Amino acid sequence: QKEVEQNSGPLSVPEGAIASLNCTYSDRGSQSFFWYRQYSGKSPELIMFIYSNGDKEDGRFTAQLNKASQYVSLLIRDSQPSDSATYLCAVTNNQGGKLIFGQGTELSVKP
Amino acid sequence: DTGVSQDPRHKITKRGQNVTFRCDPISEHNRLYWYRQTLGQGPEFLTYFQNEAQLEKSRLLSDRFSAERPKGSFSTLEIQRTEQGDSAMYLCASSLGPAGGQNEQFFGPGTRLTVL
Numbered sequence: 073q074k075e076v077e078q079n080s081g082p083l084s085v086p087e088g089a090i091a092s093l094n095c096t097y098s099d100r101g102s103q104s105f106f107w108y109r110q111y112s113g114k115s116p117e118l119i120m121f122i123y124s125n126g127d128k129e130d131g132r133f134t135a136q137l138n139k140a141s142q143y144v145s146l147l148i149r150d151s152q153p154s155d156s157a158t159y160l161c162a163v164t165n166n167q168g169g170k171l172i173f174g175q176g177t178e179l180s181v182k183p
Numbered sequence: 184d185t186g187v188s189q190d191p192r193h194k195i196t197k198r199g200q201n202v203t204f205r206c207d208p209i210s211e212h213n214r215l216y217w218y219r220q221t222l223g224q225g226p227e228f229l230t231y232f233q234n235e236a237q238l239e240k241s242r243l244l245s246d247r248f249s250a251e252r253p254k255g256s257f258s259t260l261e262i263q264r265t266e267q268g269d270s271a272m273y274l275c276a277s278s279l280g281p282a283g284g285q286n287e288q289f290f291g292p293g294t295r296l297t298v299l
Binding site for chain 2: 076080104106108114115116117118121160162164169170171172173174175176
């Protein structure tokens with residue numbers, strides 16, 4: 073079992089729709105959870121982080137964390153073609169050290 | 184530009200040669216991380232420093248790989264006797280560390296290594 077799992081996609085949504093990206097993790101000691109966006113040929117860009125159970129909203133993005141289910145998700149409202157990218161889920165433990173990444177989910181937003 | 188910088192951005196080398204990459208973190212960040220990413224995969228952790236101390240190394244980091252951060256500022260990653268399997272994007276990230284929150288890490292542009 074991989075430590076962090078994501079569906080590789082591609083996930084295709086029409087412009088203006090909600091994109092839902094999911095991630096599960098195996099280490100119950102994980103404390104911090106991050107979503108990165110990565111455009112083709114570019115490096116990862118931090119877009120959201122969440123540490124507590126529940127929802128965290130930032131503009132069109134909402135991160136959701138359920139530690140009991142070991143599940144974290146990212147919702148993108150009003151999806152735009154510019155949101156087309158690979159979204160990487162990453163987790164770390166309370167030592168604040170290395171990030172463990174999933175393989176990423178490719179999102180395609182169709183005009 | 185006050186973000187993480189990496190040099191070179193691209194490196195092509197022949198198998199068996201040594202290569203060295205440099206990373207300059209965000210100035211107030213005391214943690215510096217190296218990751219490696221291959222096509223279709225998420226970044227894999229290699230090693231990280233807090234100031235000049237190397238706190239963790241991945242078992243993926245063979246003896247051919249060495250990293251330093253001698254003055255707690257910039258870092259270098261050296262690969263000796265490169266192999267074709269070393270071809271990847273090498274990413275550097277930095278963070279404030281736990282004292283600065285929950286350790287949000289910010290990535291540089293990466294160095295793409297091609298071993299022929």
